[in-house]
Each structure stands twice: as structure tokens, then as C-alpha cells.
Amino acid sequence: VSQRSLKIKRFVESDPPTRGAPRLMQIPRPYALFLGAADDPGWAKTAFGLHDWVPESCVAEIALPACVVTTGLPRVSVQEAIRMGARAMVIGVAPVGGRVEPSWIPALVAALEAGLDLVSGMHTPLGSVPELKAAAEKGDRQLIDVRKPPANLPVATGRKRSGQRLLTIGTDCALGKKYSALSLTRAFRARGVDADFRATGQTGIMIAGSGIPMDAVVSDFLAGAAETLSPDAPVDHWDVIEGQGSLFHPAYAAVTLGLLDGSQPDVLVVCHDPRRRDILGCPGYFVPTIAEVIDLGLRLAQRVNPKVRCAGISLNTGGMDPAEAENVITATARECKLPAADPIRGGAAFESLVDSCLSG
Amino acid sequence: VSQRSLKIKRFVESDPPTRGAPRLMQIPRPYALFLGAADDPGWAKTAFGLHDWVPESCVAEIALPACVVTTGLPRVSVQEAIRMGARAMVIGVAPVGGRVEPSWIPALVAALEAGLDLVSGMHTPLGSVPELKAAAEKGDRQLIDVRKPPANLPVATGRKRSGQRLLTIGTDCALGKKYSALSLTRAFRARGVDADFRATGQTGIMIAGSGIPMDAVVSDFLAGAAETLSPDAPVDHWDVIEGQGSLFHPAYAAVTLGLLDGSQPDVLVVCHDPRRRDILGCPGYFVPTIAEVIDLGLRLAQRVNPKVRCAGISLNTGGMDPAEAENVITATARECKLPAADPIRGGAAFESLVDSCLSG
Numbered sequence: 001v002s003q004r005s006l007k008i009k010r011f012v013e014s015d016p017p018t019r020g021a022p023r024l025m026q027i028p029r030p031y032a033l034f035l036g037a038a039d040d041p042g043w044a045k046t047a048f049g050l051h052d053w054v055p056e057s058c059v060a061e062i063a064l065p066a067c068v069v070t071t072g073l074p075r076v077s078v079q080e081a082i083r084m085g086a087r088a089m090v091i092g093v094a095p096v097g098g099r100v101e102p103s104w105i106p107a108l109v110a111a112l113e114a115g116l117d118l119v120s121g122m123h124t125p126l127g128s129v130p131e132l133k134a135a136a137e138k139g140d141r142q143l144i145d146v147r148k149p150p151a152n153l154p155v156a157t158g159r160k161r162s163g164q165r166l167l168t169i170g171t172d173c174a175l176g177k178k179y180s181a182l183s184l185t186r187a188f189r190a191r192g193v194d195a196d197f198r199a200t201g202q203t204g205i206m207i208a209g210s211g212i213p214m215d216a217v218v219s220d221f222l223a224g225a226a227e228t229l230s231p232d233a234p235v236d237h238w239d240v241i242e243g244q245g246s247l248f249h250p251a252y253a254a255v256t257l258g259l260l261d262g263s264q265p266d267v268l269v270v271c272h273d274p275r276r277r278d279i280l281g282c283p284g285y286f287v288p289t290i291a292e293v294i295d296l297g298l299r300l301a302q303r304v305n306p307k308v309r310c311a312g313i314s315l316n317t318g319g320m321d322p323a324e325a326e327n328v329i330t331a332t333a334r335e336c337k338l339p340a341a342d343p344i345r346g347g348a349a350f351e352s353l354v355d356s357c358l359s360g
Numbered sequence: 361v362s363q364r365s366l367k368i369k370r371f372v373e374s375d376p377p378t379r380g381a382p383r384l385m386q387i388p389r390p391y392a393l394f395l396g397a398a399d400d401p402g403w404a405k406t407a408f409g410l411h412d413w414v415p416e417s418c419v420a421e422i423a424l425p426a427c428v429v430t431t432g433l434p435r436v437s438v439q440e441a442i443r444m445g446a447r448a449m450v451i452g453v454a455p456v457g458g459r460v461e462p463s464w465i466p467a468l469v470a471a472l473e474a475g476l477d478l479v480s481g482m483h484t485p486l487g488s489v490p491e492l493k494a495a496a497e498k499g500d501r502q503l504i505d506v507r508k509p510p511a512n513l514p515v516a517t518g519r520k521r522s523g524q525r526l527l528t529i530g531t532d533c534a535l536g537k538k539y540s541a542l543s544l545t546r547a548f549r550a551r552g553v554d555a556d557f558r559a560t561g562q563t564g565i566m567i568a569g570s571g572i573p574m575d576a577v578v579s580d581f582l583a584g585a586a587e588t589l590s591p592d593a594p595v596d597h598w599d600v601i602e603g604q605g606s607l608f609h610p611a612y613a614a615v616t617l618g619l620l621d622g623s624q625p626d627v628l629v630v631c632h633d634p635r636r637r638d639i640l641g642c643p644g645y646f647v648p649t650i651a652e653v654i655d656l657g658l659r660l661a662q663r664v665n666p667k668v669r670c671a672g673i674s675l676n677t678g679g680m681d682p683a684e685a686e687n688v689i690t691a692t693a694r695e696c697k698l699p700a701a702d703p704i705r706g707g708a709a710f711e712s713l714v715d716s717c718l719s720g
Contacts, residue, residue, distance in 0.1 A: 158611065223610060252583075
């Protein structure tokens with residue numbers, strides 16, 4: 001018997017049988033933002049991100065007495081938050097290690113008992129905390145872990161789907177791919193374009209109220225998860241997909257490639273921080289040039305969508321003064337022969353980037 | 361507060377704390393091979409693979425009365441297998457869906473009760489079958505699921521490790537990457553080279569008695585798993601790493617890239633089946649040329665090991681007559697200007713490929 005023909009037979013036949021379609025999480029809104037006992041805004045990044053991006057979905061903040069951080073929302077009791085319309089309390093604070101702090105538990109239990117669902121991006125699954133599990137079961141409330149991918153994700157098929165897709169990719173991790181995708185979605189909508197932000201990380205999922213945490217997906221199903229995240233859509237519809245990792249990051253490039261393959265992007269926007277020299281967490285690895293990322297990104301994306309193009313560059317100029325930022329933006333556009341902009345600074349440069357994205 | 365600086369802070373600080381080193385599975389040997397009620401050798405691929413590659417670790421086969429397949433090993437009872445030295449029974453048969461068949465359970469329980477550990481590559485976790493769980497607990501036997509990755513896999517660091525590493529990569533899935541790696545390991549050892557086969561898939565793991573099933577690893581830890589699989593080694597030592605998927609496969613390229621990144625290969629060997637036209641399971645996707653795979657493979661591997669080179673091509677000529685096979689091998693070597701061979705046919709062509717691998 002030929003081992004090779006057996007291998008092929010087995011490969012084709014051993015795929016797990018269809019087990020029903022995956023169900024993407026849908027987080028009830030609006031939110032009350034839980035700040036714990038945060039003593040520095042750095043710990044409350046999730047709360048700030050939600051307040052910035054979906055202010056219409058954030059009605060109040062809830063905190064322990066020791067908390068010295070505020071989002072600017074009214075600080076209220078659980079009962080008041082519910083009267084203000086809150087349907088879920090989001091843990092908007094993350095201490096080192098990403099665990100649920102014992103000191104939070106009475107407040108979290110109180111929220112569940114009062115009728116709020118509880119939403120978390122912590123490493124600790126909410127259901128693994130006995131007090132939370134009991135309170136959720138008793139009150140029939142949901143414990144929503146945004147780090148947990150849906151069940152039944154399929155293996156990717158590679159089939160081309162209808163609709164338009166934009167994916168942000170980066171010269172490194174953590175330099176603005178989510179912000180760029182959110183800004184572009186907002187700008188598309190401002191022009192009357194039917195667009196959805198597709199979230200692939202925990203903060204993005206809380207902002208969107210839905211999504212798939214790509215880095216938590218088992219690798220066999222990574223591209224399939226990305227296919228699930230941006231299904232067939234009307235031809236004029238845009239999915240603006242939050243990028244993850246970087247093709248040049250030695251630890252996370254696989255996540256980036258799986259997301260790229262399943263997204264079948266029509267448009268790439270490259271995100272870059274001009275001050276970043278080394279790949280985050282990998283000493284000795286240098287951040288690639290924008291040109292290298294465009295070249296490799298397009299080459300890999302062409303495998304799944306031959307029509308893919310790079311529409312421009314989203315620069316993170318946070319902390320630069322306006323003149324310095326404008327210099328960097330202008331120089332980058334000239335060097336790459338593509339529109340470049342900092343979406344947070346906006347202006348004509350950003351409108352040109354939006355034009356370029358939509359001009360396909 | 362700058363969301364971007366918060367993002368970086370959070371990124372660096374939110375990595376899970378070290379939770380102890382991952383422990384790779386170690387499967388007790390030798391094996392008895394369980395064939396179930398197989399009515400076609402196609403279902404018993406795992407058993408045939410083990411008998412082919414580690415005959416010294418396979419003492420007997422065990423089957424149900426309806427089984428009409430044989431590996432050629434003596435068909436015995438569980439008690440006889442133990443007398444012959446067996447320490448574990450491997451489920452060497454896989455029906456459609458990859459599930460444990462109810463009709464097997466009495467035989468599997470008998471093996472556990474008699475003192476054998478049980479090894480499976482099924483989708484069904486062995487411990488989820490109540491009868492097997494009970495029998496294993498009662499007799500203090502191990503239920504070893506080779507599809508289950510070890511706990512505590514780390515995020516990759518990208519740090520260059522000592523020792524030499526060869527990785528097989530393919531123009532597609534399921535065309536001989538495992539066989540090529542096994543053949544090269546055997547050939548290296550025959551020349552007195554200190555070499556280990558590093559298994560990354562279920563059959564490979566059973567052959568090696570150890571390894572990590574890459575496609576089952578959560579994607580954030582994929583490159584880290586590959587780093588764990590081939591740790592620092594003496595400078596003259598070779599890890600010969602079983603490739604997975606293909607950089608050109610729209611469903612599995614992420615697995616391939618994570619394995620490539622964590623493997624930091626010094627040498628790539630490209631595996632190809634000259635008769636394969638379409639990417640397996642993805643209609644409309646064509647198998648790339650060998651030259652494309654070499655080019656993209658080297659480009660991506662250079663990110664983690666600037667010294668990487670392609671040593672040659674391993675061709676799957678199974679089913680061709682000897683003249684046809686020789687023609688294909690000669691033409692491929694000429695076209696790619698690299699040694700090409702079918703490791704299963706061996707001969708001078710294969711020795712040249714081995715020379716090329718070791719000549720760095």
C-alpha cells in the first residue's frame with residue numbers, strides 16, 4: 001500500500017464533520033465601565049478605548065473607592081447604571097498578568113446580581129471564578145470572555161467572497177492597526193459608504209460588540225476564523241478588518257498571515273510608527289521598512305486575492321509636535337509614492353488616504 | 361492619555377506570567393498496533409506508517425474479528441502483546457470523522473486493564489470516553505492524545521538557538537514532508553551525523569515517540585511551540601523538522617509560517633508531487649512552482665535566520681515507473697539547479713541531496 005496515497009485519503013477524509021455554524025459573540029449594550037481600583041490610566045486602557053470609540057455605548061463608570069482614574073463618565077452605583085440603560089459591565093482595567101483581582105469580586109457579583117452581564121478580556125476565564133459562576137447562574141446572566149473564540153470554527157476554503165475588504169497590516173505589533181481600522185471605518189461611513197469594522201482583538205471586540213480574538217484561535221482554524229469574520233456581503237459593502245501582529249514579527253507572523261489569508265483583502269493599509277526601531281519583545285530584530293511590508297504583504301495577499309493593492313500608509317505620530325508630524329507624513333508619502341496620514345491628526349492627508357482606499 | 365502608549369504598555373505587561381516549562385509528551389514503547397475492524401488498508405495508515413518507520417518499536421498487532429487488514433506483524437491478544445514487551449497500544453486505524461468507534465471500546469478497555477497505556481490521534485479525546493477514563497484511572501494507565509499540545513507553551517522570543525536545523529516545506533499539503541524528514545534523518549544518522557527527527561503531526565509524533573501537533577496549537581503560541589520543539593543543541597547536531605501545510609495553502613499557510621519562524625531553519629528542503637495540479641481541498645488554487653516555494657520560503661526564513669539556504673528538492677514519484685521517475689527527478693534538478701531525489705527511491709540522487717543538506 002502506498003503511504004502517500006493513504007496520506008491523501010486520510011487528509012481528505014479525516015476533517016471533522018460539520019458541527020453547525022460558529023456563533024460569533026454579541027455583547028449586549030450599552031456598557032458600564034468597571035475601573036477597579038486603578039491608580040494609573042495605563043491600567044484602564046480598555047475603558048479609555050471604549051469611551052473614545054463608542055461613547056454612545058458607554059453610559060457610566062463603576063469603580064472601587066481606591067480608584068483615582070476616571071474616563072469622565074458619571075461614576076455611579078450598579079443600580080444607577082442600570083437605570084441609565086446599562087446592559088453589561090465591562091472590566092475596563094487590566095493589572096499585570098491580566099487576572100481578575102480578588103478585591104473586585106464583590107463588585108462584580110453585585111453587578112451580576114443587579115442584572116448586568118459581565119464582559120472581560122482577562123486571561124482568567126470569568127467562569128473559573130466560583131463566585132462569578134454562581135452569581136451568573138443564579139441570575140441567568142452571561143459571563144462573556146472576549147478572549148474566547150467561538151466554537152465550531154471551520155477550516156478555510158479559500159473561496160472568494162463578495163464585498164470589499166480592507167485589512168490594516170503593520171511594520172510591528174502595537175502601533176495603531178486597530179485605531180487605523182476604526183478611523184477608516186468612521187471616515188468611510190462619513191462618506192456614506194456601507195462599512196463595518198471587523199474586530200480581531202479583545203479591545204476591538206468590545207468596541208464592535210462582536211468579533212473573533214484571532215490570537216486565541218487554534219492554528220488549523222485561523223484562516224477559517226478570518227473567513228467567518230467577514231462573510232459574503234453586498235458588492236459595495238466594505239469590511240474594515242483590524243490587523244494583528246506583523247508579518248515581520250518572529251512570534252506573531254503566523255497570526256498575521258492566517259488573518260491575511262482568510263480576509264482576502266482588496267486593500268492593504270500599512271501602519272507604522274516612525275520612532276519604533278526594534279520589533280516589540282524581540283531584541284536584535286529591526287522594524288522593517290514600509291516598502292518591505294508593502295512588498296511582502298502584497299505578495300502574500302495576491303495568493304488569495306490577485307487584485308489586492310496597497311492604498312497607503314497610516315502613521316502613528318503620537319507625541320510629535322505638529323510640524324515634525326507633518327514632515328514625517330510628507331516624507332513618507334513622497335518616499336512610498338502613496339498617500340500617508342496620521343488618522344488621529346486627520347486633515348487633507350487623511351482624506352487622501354480615504355480616497356485612495358475607496359478608489360479601487 | 362495616549363491610547364498608543366497605553367497599548368504598548370499593556371502589550372508588554374499583559375503577557376501571561378511564566379507558568380513552568382512545557383512538558384513534551386513521551387510515549388512509552390514498544391507499541392502494539394490496534395487495527396479495529398479495518399476493512400481497507402486506507403483506514404490503517406497510522407499502523408502502516410509506524411510499522412514502516414519504527415519496526416523496532418512495533419511488536420504486534422491487535423484487531424477485532426472483522427478486521428481484514430494486516431501490517432504483517434503477529435496478530436495477538438493483549439496478554440501476548442504484553443509478554444512480547446508492549447508498553448502501549450496505539451490506535452492505528454481512523455474511520456471517517458476521526459472518532460473512537462463504540463465497537464472498539466471493549467478491546468481498548470481490555471488493553472488498559474491488562475496494563476498498556478493507550479495512544480490516539482483521534483479527534484475524540486480518549487478521556488472523554490467514560491469507559492476509557494474509568495479503566496485508565498483504575499489501572500493508573502495513561503491516555504495519550506497526540507493531537508493535544510503540551511500546556512504552558514511560550515510566546516516565541518526569536519532568539520537564535522545553537523545547533524543545525526533542517527525543515528521540509530511543501531508546494532502543497534500531504535505530499536511527503538514527513539517522509540522526507542524521516543528519510544533525511546535516517547540518512548544523516550547512517551553517515552554518523554547526530555540527528556533527531558522532530559515531529560509536528562500526529563503520525564510523526566507516534567513515530568518519534570514525542571513532538572508537538574502544530575496544527576492544534578493556539579496561534580499566539582505557534583512559533584513558540586516550534587522553538588520549544590527544537591531547543592539549543594550541540595553545534596554539530598541536526599534537528600530534522602517535519603514540515604506542515606504549505607506557505608501557498610489558503611487554509612494552512614499560517615501553521616507553516618509559525619513552524620518556519622520558530623524552527624529558524626538553516627536548511628530548507630522543498631517537497632513536491634509532480635502530478636499535483638490543485639491545492640488540496642481548495643478548488644481554483646494551483647500548486648505553485650518549486651521555484652516560487654524556494655523563493656518565498658527563503659525570503660520568509662531569512663527573517664529569522666539570515667544564513668538559511670535551500671539544499672534541494674524531495675520529489676514524490678510514487679506510482680511512476682522507474683524511467684518516468686528518473687526523468688522527472690533529472691529534469692527537476694536541472695531546472696532548479698539543485699539536487700533533486702525521491703527519498704523512497706534513494707540512490708545516487710538522494711545521496712547528492714543528503715550531501716547538499718550537510719555541506720553548509
